[in-house]
Amino acid sequence: MAESVRWRAISAFTLHWRSWGNEHVVYNAGxxxxxxxxxxxxxxxxxxxxxxxxxxxxxxxxxxxxxxxxDEELQAQLNELLLExxxxxxxxxxx
Amino acid sequence: xADNKDITKSSNQSVQHVKTEGSEPSFDxxxxxxxxxxxxxxxxxxxxxxxxxxxxxxxxxxxxxxWVSGNLSDHKExxxxxxxxxxxxWKNHDWGGTGCYPGSGEWxxxxxxxxxxxxxxxxxxxxxxxxxxxxxxxxxxSGRRRGIFPGRFYGDKTMMEVLWSKGHEDPHQLGAHIIAxxxxxxxxxxxxxxxREVVNMYDQLRRTGYYRPGSxxxxxxxEEVVLFIQNTFSYSDKYSYSR
Numbered sequence: 392m393a394e395s396v397r398w399r400a401i402s403a404f405t406l407h408w409r410s411w412g413n414e415h416v417v418y419n420a421g422x423x424x425x426x427x428x429x430x431x432x433x434x435x436x437x438x439x440x441x442x443x444x445x446x447x448x449x450x451x452x453x454x455x456x457x458x459x460x461x462d463e464e465l466q467a468q469l470n471e472l473l474l475e476x477x478x479x480x481x482x483x484x485x486x
Numbered sequence: 487x488a489d490n491k492d493i494t495k496s497s498n499q500s501v502q503h504v505k506t507e508g509s510e511p512s513f514d515x516x517x518x519x520x521x522x523x524x525x526x527x528x529x530x531x532x533x534x535x536x537x538x539x540x541x542x543x544x545x546x547x548x549x550x551x552x553w554v555s556g557n558l559s560d561h562k563e564x565x566x567x568x569x570x571x572x573x574x575x576w577k578n579h580d581w582g583g584t585g586c587y588p589g590s591g592e593w594x595x596x597x598x599x600x601x602x603x604x605x606x607x608x609x610x611x612x613x614x615x616x617x618x619x620x621x622x623x624x625x626x627x628s629g630r631r632r633g634i635f636p637g638r639f640y641g642d643k644t645m646m647e648v649l650w651s652k653g654h655e656d657p658h659q660l661g662a663h664i665i666a667x668x669x670x671x672x673x674x675x676x677x678x679x680x681x682r683e684v685v686n687m688y689d690q691l692r693r694t695g696y697y698r699p700g701s702x703x704x705x706x707x708x709e710e711v712v713l714f715i716q717n718t719f720s721y722s723d724k725y726s727y728s729r
Contacts, residue, residue: 401574404719414533420719422575424535432531472531479535480575 397485398473399443400436406481408433422480432472439482446470548678550687550699553714554706568678570670570718573662577649584672587631588646589619619644622661634668635685637692660708663715664688670718678718687711 400406407418415433417426428436431453438444438452449469454461476482547553548568571579581588621633622640633645640648640661648661656662668684671677679687690697696705706714 401572404572422571423569427534429531429533432533435531468531477578480571480579483574483577 395445397443397445398439398449398477398482399485400440401481401483402440406436406440417481419479419481424479426479426481431468432476435469435472436476436481443485446473449473548718550679550697550706550711550714552678553717554699554704554710568718569674570677570715571666571674572716572719573649573659573666576666576669577646581669584669586620586634586645586669586672587618589617589644617644617647619646621645622648622665635664635688637689639692658708658712660688660691660712663712667715667718 404422405420407420409416410433413430415428415430417428417433417436418424419426434453434456435449438449444452446466446469450461450466453459453465453469459465473482477484620631622635622643622645623633623638624636625633640651640656643651645665648656649665651659651661653659664684664687667679667687668681671679671681671684687697691708691711696707697711698705
């Protein structure tokens with residue numbers, strides 16, 4: 392179920408990025424909405440623009456990028472983030 | 487740092503001038519990385535969303551006839567403001583007000599544990615494999631509901647199933663884009679086409695292989711119709727945001 396679900400950024404639209412330090416503003420040309428991300432969200436969305444990934448793969452990416460151990464708290468937070476990005480129409484689930 | 491003033495400034499800028507290159511997140515510093523992840527654990531990664539509402543149709547080629555009246559070779563560079571939503575958007579957003587039904591959906595449960603060991607559950611709806619949504623075609627053999635578009639090309643598939651079709655099942659993604667245009671026409675005031683015009687567009691395409699907007703003029707192929715509909719998704723660099 393959830394473990395096998397893959398996510399990807401919706402490619403029909405261009406996302407325009409601008410970053411200030413560890414804050415990132417992303418304008419979605421599809422919805423017209425503008426989002427403010429921290430580094431973690433920016434890393435995840437960048438990864439999903441490159442290729443589709445599962446929650447486990449994204450968790451590994453975060454652990455590697457930040458030189459941390461994977462833990463359940465991180466996975467839970469990533470899961471919440473993915474569902475929110477999905478709700479906003481920025482990413483989509485593929486099965 | 488992006489305070490509110492910065493964000494407002496960014497939102498009012500020409501989006502075409504916002505370059506991706508050179509502004510990507512970097513994580514070069516080890517201590518910074520650790521701090522980021524620790525901080526991320528207590529702060530929401532998605533910190534804020536400013537929902538923009540475009541001034542529909544200002545200078546845009548939001549109707550098929552306006553679109554074909556332009557130089558077709560220039561369309562790749564078009565950035566207009568027609569307020570349309572994409573097929574991807576309609577896969578996972580509410581269909582309220584469209585008169586169509588995405589399906590009853592299946593609830594998927596996401597489970598995990600917090601750091602302290604306590605469990606969390608999150609539920610979200612998955613419409614992908616539903617067969618009880620509004621059928622794509624007007625007269626569907628299996629559907630209990632009446633569909634929207636004439637013909638039989640997509641068989642008994644629901645609109646949601648067509649949105650999720652693979653490439654070979656939906657050439658040029660025409661069906662998915664026609665659905666998006668129809669749902670846009672149902673929900674977006676001043677969208678470039680009425681729902682009836684979207685249905686007529688599809689009907690003419692399936693019967694003749696092309697769509698001719700208005701009387702005379704350029705004959706649009708299925709690929710061009712898809713490009714036109716995509717054009718209604720995008721935004722002009724002259725566009726000013728409203729918050």
